[in-house]
Amino acid sequence: MFSMDLLLGAVVLGVLLGCFYAAVSVGLSISFGLLDVPHVAHPAFLVLASYGVYQLNETYDIDPLLAGLAITPLFFLFGLLAYRVYYETFEKRGTDAGVRGIAFFFGIAFIIEVLIILQFGVDQRSVTATYIGKAWRFGEYRIPIRQLVAFAVALALTILLAVYLSKTFMGRAIRAVAQDEEALRLMGANPVRIKQFAFGIATAVLGIAGALLIIVAPVEPTLDRAYIGRTFCVVVMAGLGSISGTLIAAIILGVAESIVLTLFGASWAPAISFAMLLVVLAVRPQGLFGR
Amino acid sequence: MALSLAIEGLDAGYGAVKALRGVTLHVEAGETVALLGTNGNGKSTLMKCVMGLVRPDRGRLTLTIDGRAHDLARLPAEAIVDLGVALVPEGRRLFPRLTVLENLMLGAFRKAARSAIERNLALAYETFPALKERRSQLAGTMSGGQQQMLAIARALMSSPRLLLIDEPSVGLSPLLVSQTIAKIGELKQRVGLTVLMAEQNFNQAIRIADRGYIIVHGEIAVAAQSVEELKANDIVKRLYLGGVA
Numbered sequence: 288m289f290s291m292d293l294l295l296g297a298v299v300l301g302v303l304l305g306c307f308y309a310a311v312s313v314g315l316s317i318s319f320g321l322l323d324v325p326h327v328a329h330p331a332f333l334v335l336a337s338y339g340v341y342q343l344n345e346t347y348d349i350d351p352l353l354a355g356l357a358i359t360p361l362f363f364l365f366g367l368l369a370y371r372v373y374y375e376t377f378e379k380r381g382t383d384a385g386v387r388g389i390a391f392f393f394g395i396a397f398i399i400e401v402l403i404i405l406q407f408g409v410d411q412r413s414v415t416a417t418y419i420g421k422a423w424r425f426g427e428y429r430i431p432i433r434q435l436v437a438f439a440v441a442l443a444l445t446i447l448l449a450v451y452l453s454k455t456f457m458g459r460a461i462r463a464v465a466q467d468e469e470a471l472r473l474m475g476a477n478p479v480r481i482k483q484f485a486f487g488i489a490t491a492v493l494g495i496a497g498a499l500l501i502i503v504a505p506v507e508p509t510l511d512r513a514y515i516g517r518t519f520c521v522v523v524m525a526g527l528g529s530i531s532g533t534l535i536a537a538i539i540l541g542v543a544e545s546i547v548l549t550l551f552g553a554s555w556a557p558a559i560s561f562a563m564l565l566v567v568l569a570v571r572p573q574g575l576f577g578r
Numbered sequence: 579m580a581l582s583l584a585i586e587g588l589d590a591g592y593g594a595v596k597a598l599r600g601v602t603l604h605v606e607a608g609e610t611v612a613l614l615g616t617n618g619n620g621k622s623t624l625m626k627c628v629m630g631l632v633r634p635d636r637g638r639l640t641l642t643i644d645g646r647a648h649d650l651a652r653l654p655a656e657a658i659v660d661l662g663v664a665l666v667p668e669g670r671r672l673f674p675r676l677t678v679l680e681n682l683m684l685g686a687f688r689k690a691a692r693s694a695i696e697r698n699l700a701l702a703y704e705t706f707p708a709l710k711e712r713r714s715q716l717a718g719t720m721s722g723g724q725q726q727m728l729a730i731a732r733a734l735m736s737s738p739r740l741l742l743i744d745e746p747s748v749g750l751s752p753l754l755v756s757q758t759i760a761k762i763g764e765l766k767q768r769v770g771l772t773v774l775m776a777e778q779n780f781n782q783a784i785r786i787a788d789r790g791y792i793i794v795h796g797e798i799a800v801a802a803q804s805v806e807e808l809k810a811n812d813i814v815k816r817l818y819l820g821g822v823a
């Protein structure tokens with residue numbers, strides 16, 4: 288039954304889970320939050336990365352985190368290409384890029400799902416590593432080491448990205464591009480190149496995030512659907528484009544899901560993100576740290 | 579370091595709207611040239627043509643640096659900035675949700691300007707001390723006068739050789755206009771800039787200008803070789819000096 292200890296345990300696990308959510312959402316915080324690209328295929332890219340990690344782990348027995356790092360450059364190129372196609376077909380032609388862009392990315396997400404099923408089947412897949420399966424105990428608490436690893440890597444990744452965006456020339460240009468493209472041209476930057484590069488970064492990050500996803504739990508081809516709600520909830524709650532906000536919003540979602548899971552059971556957890564997304568849109572559409 | 583801008587027979591517009599017709603104008607190294615004209619006469623369009631933001635329909639835009647001619651009508655805006663041309667745009671066009679310092683740092687985006695950041699930042703802060711105090715403030719939350727200072731300082735961060743300024747006086751109180759113009763004059767002396775400044779405020783503009791042009795309905799109506807010649811011109815008397823038409 289309900290107890291203070293149980294609640295405390297749920298909060299601790301929720302914080303760990305939340306940092307992991309930040310890592311899987313932070314790319315969307317760039318692509319959707321900063322670049323205004325309706326990137327509903329973001330979670331599908333994420334799951335695709337997990338399968339890439341799975342393949343490397345399975346065939347070459349590479350540590351999943353290293354495998355994630357290894358596919359990061361590939362995902363960067365994939366991101367450059369995806370943005371180029373989106374830009375040439377939709378954004379360049381202006382006006383209704385939003386709605387048609389959503390359809391475009393839904394199409395991509397669907398294709399990715401199908402390709403994964405064709406290649407790997409519908410069964411769950413998981414990775415092996417020394418830290419998977421063990422747990423860390425103190426008193427009556429038990430924290431899986433895989434959660435701790437995901438937490439630490441996710442936190443580092445999110446902080447690294449926040450620093451990149453605020454301290455480098457490219458990072459500042461990425462934050463400026465959605466605010467005033469023409470002014471950015473006057474600074475000597477090519478807005479389309481900046482956006483393409485930013486989309487590349489947002490996708491590259493998914494190499495690592497995909498590794499975390501499959502470290503935390505087994506993946507299946509349609510897992511992206513569960514993450515559409517989560518990632519968009521986090522990015523919108525954060526306030527579009529705020530990276531520190533993304534971390535805080537992700538922790539709020541993680542803790543909320545964890546508490547609901549503890550009190551009401553697992554079947555309710557996936558609904559939390561959509562519920563929170565609706566509440567945020569109704570009450571504070573600009574998000575917690577929004578423009 | 580010799581630099582000059584020559585514009586010859588420039589036509590430009592927006593679809594059916596013809597904003598510039600046969601504009602011919604030149605700016606020589608070290609000069610401050612005023613481009614005077616009331617609302618809607620094509621001053622901003624001319625500035626945008628020089629920056630590569632609006633493509634001319636006809637005519638030539640040539641920037642000559644140390645004897646080498648560059649055809650600006652063929653270059654993208656980024657390449658023009660790289661040649662050392664900077665524009666302080668109409669309406670300032672700051673990045674409102676970035677801090678003052680971040681706006682300044684974006685001014686130094688072009689590679690050649692990055693090595694001079696320390697020096698340019700020191701110059702910006704010395705010229706506009708308010709920017710230093712407010713370097714962590716979001717640009718969008720500053721007053722109009724402070725925003726204009728930031729817009730000028732941001733353009734200077736790119737170490738320009740030719741500085742274009744589009745109506746720095748807009749929306750400022752008379753006292754601030756006077757201060758802003760004085761600052762531009764001061765900066766010009768210190769950095770050895772060549773300046774082309776669009777203005778509606780005749781009396782303020784001629785305080786720092788060496789000579790000027792009057793643009794009316796997209797055409798150069800007056801090209802004066804000195805401020806005295808400008809003041810003596812009939813069109814100027816009628817438009818700006820309260821003379822009877």
Ligand SMILES: Nc1ncnc2c1ncn2[C@@H]1O[C@H](COP(=O)(O)OP(=O)(O)OP(=O)(O)O)[C@@H](O)[C@H]1O
Nearest residue numbers: 592595597615616617618619620621622623624668
């Ligand atoms: N983006 C645009 N689309 C269509 N017409 C435009 C556009 N920008 C300017 N124009 C038109 O071109 C003409 C010249 O405008 P421009 O902005 O160059 O004048 P200006 O001298 O800078 O005026 P102001 O002092 O009001 O800034 C005007 O008739 C204006 O309506």
Ligand SMILES: [Mg+2]
Nearest residue numbers: 621622668745
């Ligand atoms: Mg104008």
